[in-house]
Amino acid sequence: MTTTAAATGRLQPFNVGVARRRRIAIALLVGPALLVVGGALVVPAANLLVQSFIESSGYGQVTYHFTFSNYTDVLQDPTYRRIAWHSFGLGALAALICVVAGYPAAYFITFRLRRARNIALFLVVVSLFTSYLVRLYAWYTILGTQGIINTGLVRLGVVEHPLLFLIFSRTAVVIAFVNVFLPYSILMLTSSMQNIRADLLENARDLGAGPVRTFSRVVLPLSMTGAIGAFAYTFILTSGDYITPSLLGGTSSTSLASIVSDEFLALGNRPSGAAISFVMLTIFFAVYLGLTRLERWKGI
Amino acid sequence: MTGDGRSYLCVDSVTKLFDGTAAVQDFELEIAAGEFVSLLGPSGCGKTTLLRIVAGLEFPDTGRILLDGRDITATPAHKRPVNMVFQRVTLFPHLNVFDNIAFGLRLRRTSAAETRTRVGDALDLVRLPGFAERAVRTLSGGQAQRVALARAIVNRPKVLLFDEPLSALDLQIRRELQQELKDIHRELQGTFVYVTHDQEEAMSMSDRVVVMRGGVIVQVGDPVELYRSPTSLFVASFVGSPNVWPGTVAAVEDRRVVVAVGDRRLEASPPTAPVRPGDRVALVLRSEVLTLSDGVPDDAAPSLCAVEGTVADVRFVGAVVSYRIDLGDRRLTVSRSSQTEILAEGTRVTVAWNPRDALLLSADEERTP
Amino acid sequence: MARRLRASALLVYTILVFVFLFAPIALVVLFSFNKTASLTFPFHGFSLRWYRAVLESPSYRDAIFASLRVAVISVVVVVVVGTAAGIGVTRYAFRGSRIVRVFLFFPAALPGLFVGIALLSFFVQTQVSLSLWTVTAGHLIYVLPYFFLVVTSRLQRFDYMLEEAARDLGAGPWATFRRVTLPLIAPSLIAGALVVFSLSWDEVFITFFTIGAQNTLPLVIYSTVKQSVDPSVNAISTLLLAGSLVFVFSVRRLAADLQQ
Numbered sequence: 043m044t045t046t047a048a049a050t051g052r053l054q055p056f057n058v059g060v061a062r063r064r065r066i067a068i069a070l071l072v073g074p075a076l077l078v079v080g081g082a083l084v085v086p087a088a089n090l091l092v093q094s095f096i097e098s099s100g101y102g103q104v105t106y107h108f109t110f111s112n113y114t115d116v117l118q119d120p121t122y123r124r125i126a127w128h129s130f131g132l133g134a135l136a137a138l139i140c141v142v143a144g145y146p147a148a149y150f151i152t153f154r155l156r157r158a159r160n161i162a163l164f165l166v167v168v169s170l171f172t173s174y175l176v177r178l179y180a181w182y183t184i185l186g187t188q189g190i191i192n193t194g195l196v197r198l199g200v201v202e203h204p205l206l207f208l209i210f211s212r213t214a215v216v217i218a219f220v221n222v223f224l225p226y227s228i229l230m231l232t233s234s235m236q237n238i239r240a241d242l243l244e245n246a247r248d249l250g251a252g253p254v255r256t257f258s259r260v261v262l263p264l265s266m267t268g269a270i271g272a273f274a275y276t277f278i279l280t281s282g283d284y285i286t287p288s289l290l291g292g293t294s295s296t297s298l299a300s301i302v303s304d305e306f307l308a309l310g311n312r313p314s315g316a317a318i319s320f321v322m323l324t325i326f327f328a329v330y331l332g333l334t335r336l337e338r339w340k341g342i
Numbered sequence: 343m344t345g346d347g348r349s350y351l352c353v354d355s356v357t358k359l360f361d362g363t364a365a366v367q368d369f370e371l372e373i374a375a376g377e378f379v380s381l382l383g384p385s386g387c388g389k390t391t392l393l394r395i396v397a398g399l400e401f402p403d404t405g406r407i408l409l410d411g412r413d414i415t416a417t418p419a420h421k422r423p424v425n426m427v428f429q430r431v432t433l434f435p436h437l438n439v440f441d442n443i444a445f446g447l448r449l450r451r452t453s454a455a456e457t458r459t460r461v462g463d464a465l466d467l468v469r470l471p472g473f474a475e476r477a478v479r480t481l482s483g484g485q486a487q488r489v490a491l492a493r494a495i496v497n498r499p500k501v502l503l504f505d506e507p508l509s510a511l512d513l514q515i516r517r518e519l520q521q522e523l524k525d526i527h528r529e530l531q532g533t534f535v536y537v538t539h540d541q542e543e544a545m546s547m548s549d550r551v552v553v554m555r556g557g558v559i560v561q562v563g564d565p566v567e568l569y570r571s572p573t574s575l576f577v578a579s580f581v582g583s584p585n586v587w588p589g590t591v592a593a594v595e596d597r598r599v600v601v602a603v604g605d606r607r608l609e610a611s612p613p614t615a616p617v618r619p620g621d622r623v624a625l626v627l628r629s630e631v632l633t634l635s636d637g638v639p640d641d642a643a644p645s646l647c648a649v650e651g652t653v654a655d656v657r658f659v660g661a662v663v664s665y666r667i668d669l670g671d672r673r674l675t676v677s678r679s680s681q682t683e684i685l686a687e688g689t690r691v692t693v694a695w696n697p698r699d700a701l702l703l704s705a706d707e708e709r710t711p
Numbered sequence: 712m713a714r715r716l717r718a719s720a721l722l723v724y725t726i727l728v729f730v731f732l733f734a735p736i737a738l739v740v741l742f743s744f745n746k747t748a749s750l751t752f753p754f755h756g757f758s759l760r761w762y763r764a765v766l767e768s769p770s771y772r773d774a775i776f777a778s779l780r781v782a783v784i785s786v787v788v789v790v791v792v793g794t795a796a797g798i799g800v801t802r803y804a805f806r807g808s809r810i811v812r813v814f815l816f817f818p819a820a821l822p823g824l825f826v827g828i829a830l831l832s833f834f835v836q837t838q839v840s841l842s843l844w845t846v847t848a849g850h851l852i853y854v855l856p857y858f859f860l861v862v863t864s865r866l867q868r869f870d871y872m873l874e875e876a877a878r879d880l881g882a883g884p885w886a887t888f889r890r891v892t893l894p895l896i897a898p899s900l901i902a903g904a905l906v907v908f909s910l911s912w913d914e915v916f917i918t919f920f921t922i923g924a925q926n927t928l929p930l931v932i933y934s935t936v937k938q939s940v941d942p943s944v945n946a947i948s949t950l951l952l953a954g955s956l957v958f959v960f961s962v963r964r965l966a967a968d969l970q971q
Contacts, residue, residue, distance in 0.1 A: 060401045071799030072811055074792040075855065082852045083818055083826065086833035093832055147728045150721040164963065169732040171959050173913045175929045176948040179936055180735030225732065253717060282822030285915055289936060299824050306920065312832050319825055399875055419878040432876035436894045446880040497880065
């Protein structure tokens with residue numbers, strides 16, 4: 043059966059044409075999107091990687107001379123290490139609060155609401171799509187020295203002078219982070235809880251499990267995917283944030299991301315900024331991998 | 343083998359490979375104008391691929407397709423004067439029945455007045471007058487396939503293709519539509535190519551049946567021919583559900599062949615291909631050619647075309663009664679009209695046949711159940 | 712009863728969560744209508760003076776138009792490019808189609824910081840001067856994965872046999888797309904376009920690095936807040952908010968229409 047012309051590679055001309063037309067169609071359809079991602083991301087990212095291995099001669103200038111020093115400087119400098127711990131700690135804290143605070147709300151929306159469930163989820167989506175910057179600004183006006191809380195406290199005579207620690211502090215940054223990322227947590231948790239059948243909960247209760255046991259034995263393990271997803275997502279995006287610390291954190295809360303931003307925009311040391319950003323990406327990737335492994339391990 | 347004047351649609355040594363395996367191989371088929379031809383075979387035999395090649399939805403690796411004297415091998419689907427009714431419902435869900443049927447006409451810029459008439463005629467033809475404004479999702483499965491048929495017919499294609507259009511429908515609706523399809527064929531005098539894996543469907547509707555297996559033709563013929571003289575065990579078991587006994591040729595005589603089946607010696611008509619004593623063969627006894635008589639004659643000489651046994655099971659299926667006869671070493675299925683007396687289980691019976699009706703085929707190893 | 716108590720505790724908690732999520736925004740909207748420049752209670756009465764201030768200020772007006780321009784161009788490019796790619800990977804099972812999918816999804820997993828600095832250093836090195844065009848390039852990368860996700864999840868359920876039926880009935884490739892595929896996937900394309908618009912309208916992380924002389928709306932807010940407290944920021948924030956919320960409500964309407 044392999045003696046046919048096709049099998050021996052002698053295709054008829056029109057059939058070659060058909061195969062070529064198909065290839066051209068695929069190329070025309072997929073090509074532009076690949077060009078967008080390739081041109082606006084892959085090439086710049088590759089360029090950034092190259093930059094992280096060359097020397098900076100300051101003020102935006104670089105010397106094309108291969109070096110590891112951008113990385114060794116970052117990894118050895120205790121200041122960087124302190125700031126790194128600081129920003130990853132802040133991110134982890136915000137992520138943890140989001141997951142923990144999101145759980146009861148997600149549980150309530152999934153299992154206690156029926157007709158109102160879609161409305162509640164819609165509200166979560168609405169808050170997800172309300173401008174990030176507007177929310178930061180809102181907290182700025184609430185927590186600021188001229189803000190609602192401080193003026194209120196002063197007027198009521200609780201304090202004499204505005205409380206400065208409210209704004210330009212780690213507390214302000216974490217509050218804003220939680221405000222921005224809590225909706226994501228709630229959405230991810232509800233979507234993973236949706237797979238838990240309500241009768242499973244009834245069963246657990248019938249078998250005499252109290253609310254705590256039902257939660258820890260049934261709800262928690264079965265919604266772990268959502269919890270881990272929400273934690274990883276919040277952790278990565280908050281640790282990589284430089285806008286929030288710069289608006290609400292003041293000088294007390296310099297983040298790694300702000301340093302990268304400063305290296306690029308203020309100091310003109312792109313190689314150093316590039317190296318830091320690749321170190322950050324590696325850490326994000328490691329955290330993500332570690333968390334997904336943890337989940338698989340827990341699942342066994 | 344190319345068009346000889348009689349041939350309207352000609353499939354000329356077509357081969358199509360998928361990932362190096364031939365779905366259709368060196369396929370030759372000529373179809374006359376106005377003919378109703380069925381491609382019959384188990385799933386994966388290449389019948390749908392062949393249909394899609396004729397439609398222009400696939401292109402062959404080698405070979406040609408000729409239609410009405412024109413080589414259309416390289417013509418894409420939308421330029422072929424050929425239309426298809428698909429297996430699944432492929433009506434456009436965003437259009438109503440009228441717009442679905444008018445789809446092809448509008449592409450050809452047919453005038454609004456003519457479109458209206460032709461769509462109306464097509465709806466009448468498929469027995470759905472008054473359905474024009476219906477939304478597609480309100481149609482039943484049978485109605486949807488009728489609309490699909492109207493959508494194809496309205497374009498007056500040179501060949502109408504059917505890819506198992508009734509396979510998803512209930513038995514009763516399927517029978518009804520088979521009859522209608524046959525009537526429509528008679529009315530239109532069109533050329534129909536029909537793919538199916540249902541032998542009854544193929545036999546009851548078509549002028550000619552092409553039995554396929556593994557991408558090649560096993561046998562071509564009109565339904566009677568296929569039924570009466572299948573050339574292979576595959577065809578014999580595909581059209582009908584016969585009793586098949588493997589055996590060896592014991593003696594070849596002028597008008598008859600004696601076959602040894604176990605320790606029985608049975609008589610059959612000589613096959614088309616000559617056989618010699620010692621050849622391994624299969625004796626095919628269709629359940630409906632066997633006659634059943636109550637009781638066993640004690641004094642009769644052992645016959646070469648009768649066996650004795652006990653009724654093991656009785657299945658009443660309306661017009662016919664199907665008996666399973668236990669012969670001791672093997673079993674036999676016999677069906678006869680339910681107008682006759684219905685035998686009880688355990689009755690001793692004699693099963694006889696006319697040697698003319700006992701088919702002898704070469705033992706085919708790849709027998710399909 | 713303990714169970715009832717727990718249920719109402721959960722209810723109260725969830726309401727508080729929603730208050731926490733929406734109260735800050737509500738305050739911004741409220742004070743955008745305040746008569747005085749005060750950002751705190753008591754509220755002195757309604758006025759539209761801050762909106763007037765925004766619309767009379769050339770820098771705010773320019774920023775609104777700049778944001779609109781970037782968002783509209785992003786939508787147009789991404790809808791065309793993303794729809795084509797979605798059809799490409801779902802209609803044809805070609806070798807590497809899985810890789811193409813992953814490749815088009817993965818930019819969504821990158822922090823905006825990384826995309827921003829990668830683009831910035833690339834533009835600096837190739838001596839492309841920063842402008843709204845460089846901002847648009849960054850937005851394209853940011854929004855393409857989301858649109859691609861929306862459109863492929865629809866096309867995954869699209870019955871390509873319908874395209875074959877159309878071809879069989881005489882429709883060429885373009886007619887097939889225009890008369891069959893497009894009408895059927897249009898609702899998803901519109902939903903995807905609205906997502907793209909709202910993401911682009913709000914984007915600040917990549918814009919921060921790729922912006923030239925002309926600011927977008929979020930960046931104007933950012934720089935104004937960095938400098939001083941200006942009550943007109945409330946008004947401009949409300950406008951920004953309104954712009955991105957049009958999306959969610961349109962999609963909801965769209966979904967309701969589709970269910971009918």
